[in-house]
Amino acid sequence: MSKLAFLYLSHINVRFIILLVNLMLFSYDVFSNGLNNNKLKTIVIDPGHGGKDPGTLGTKRYSKYEKDIALSVSLKLGNYISNSFPDIKVIYTRKEDVFLELNERTRIANKSNADIFISVHCDGFTNSKAYGASVFVMGMSKLKANLDVAMRENAAMYLEDNYKQKYDGFDPKSAESYIVFSLMQNTYLDQSLQLAEYVEEQFAYKANRKSRGVKQAPFYVISRTNMPSILVECGFLTNPKEEDYLQTDQGQNQIAMSIFEAVKNYKLSLESSFSSNNIIDSNDINNKSENNLQSNQVVYKVQIATNLTSIFNDKKFAGIKVEEKLVNGIYKYYVGSNTDKSIVDEMKTDLKNNGFKDAFVVAFYNGKRISTKDALNLQKQNN
Numbered sequence: 001m002s003k004l005a006f007l008y009l010s011h012i013n014v015r016f017i018i019l020l021v022n023l024m025l026f027s028y029d030v031f032s033n034g035l036n037n038n039k040l041k042t043i044v045i046d047p048g049h050g051g052k053d054p055g056t057l058g059t060k061r062y063s064k065y066e067k068d069i070a071l072s073v074s075l076k077l078g079n080y081i082s083n084s085f086p087d088i089k090v091i092y093t094r095k096e097d098v099f100l101e102l103n104e105r106t107r108i109a110n111k112s113n114a115d116i117f118i119s120v121h122c123d124g125f126t127n128s129k130a131y132g133a134s135v136f137v138m139g140m141s142k143l144k145a146n147l148d149v150a151m152r153e154n155a156a157m158y159l160e161d162n163y164k165q166k167y168d169g170f171d172p173k174s175a176e177s178y179i180v181f182s183l184m185q186n187t188y189l190d191q192s193l194q195l196a197e198y199v200e201e202q203f204a205y206k207a208n209r210k211s212r213g214v215k216q217a218p219f220y221v222i223s224r225t226n227m228p229s230i231l232v233e234c235g236f237l238t239n240p241k242e243e244d245y246l247q248t249d250q251g252q253n254q255i256a257m258s259i260f261e262a263v264k265n266y267k268l269s270l271e272s273s274f275s276s277n278n279i280i281d282s283n284d285i286n287n288k289s290e291n292n293l294q295s296n297q298v299v300y301k302v303q304i305a306t307n308l309t310s311i312f313n314d315k316k317f318a319g320i321k322v323e324e325k326l327v328n329g330i331y332k333y334y335v336g337s338n339t340d341k342s343i344v345d346e347m348k349t350d351l352k353n354n355g356f357k358d359a360f361v362v363a364f365y366n367g368k369r370i371s372t373k374d375a376l377n378l379q380k381q382n383n
């Protein structure tokens with residue numbers, strides 16, 4: 001335990017200790033339930049705030065606040081899912097402008113045995129220049145950088161009656177309170193990261209939004225759900241230009257469509273059949289990859305995993321030539337490197353059939369990640 005953590009712990013009162021025990025029991029419960037199938041059947045969409053809690057007010061040039069935009073984007077997202085996949089059950093934590101307690105939101109998700117949980121929000125900041133969309137998973141690694149946004153979102157608790165009793169003395173604005181989150185087991189981190197990555201991909205490379213990346217922070221609402229969970233900050237309402245965009249039907253459609261596409265990718269990867277017992281034929285992969293490619297070329301790779309700590313030496317990578325890259329605090333693992341997308345597509349299929357069900361193709365140009373569509377266009381222009 002770090003010195004800092006010890007210092008915090010020494011200040012923890014009895015209530016916190018009770019909360020810790022609860023959290024440990026909760027983690028055990030989550031762990032023993034597990035993901036019992038690989039089909040996406042139920043999705044819970046959680047429009048942030050509502051009723052007496054408006055969320056971020058933005059620049060106050062509009063009569064619609066964070067709660068309204070979150071609801072609108074959520075309903076559009078749910079419609080896209082229901083229209084394309086009528087078999088998927090879409091559950092909303094709220095469908096109208098009502099106030100909902102944070103623990104009620106997680107209760108709805110857990111009660112419905114949902115396969116994924118998506119909480120939809122809009123960002124706000126004191127500096128109006130801040131803009132862009134972020135996708136969060138529950139976590140503590142970059143606590144200082146992302147604590148502000150978690151504190152702001154968790155502060156919805158203050159509007160609940162008896163919040164101190166309900167949340168065992170947890171104070172959303174006190175940094176010390178957050179130590180309890182670090183003791184929680186994040187059972188669905190891998191899947192949450194995967195879903196978050198897909199959303200980020202859509203924002204950055206398809207919707208042409210400024211993406212602030214996949215991050216982690218201790219949001220209450222995604223810390224108690226026993227399923228892969230993400231919190232999406234669609235953009236800053238305190239940035240006039242971004243607020244204008246998010247207030248329009250078109251902007252909301254685009255954001256909802258991006259999240260929908262990500263859900264679709266996640267569903268595909270979840271449901272593609274795989275066997276984790278097969279061992280990758282490393283020769284097969286290595287023979288197909290070209291090394292020492294020039295940087296001014298478009299290069300395709302297969303991304304096979306993401307993790308918050310390095311798993312470079314994990315035995316699941318045994319026999320595979322894996323490349324590790326640290327991007328915005330998240331470790332990403334790539335296989336192969338080729339200018340020919342069809343070869344990398346084939347590798348992806350091999351990898352998916354050999355236990356890496358989340359594998360997908362990514363493109364780079366001058367070392368920078370670009371969309372595969374842009375990559376193909378660039379190659380067309382250069383030929």
Ligand SMILES: [Zn+2]
Binds near residue numbers: 048049066120
């Ligand atoms: Zn919010």
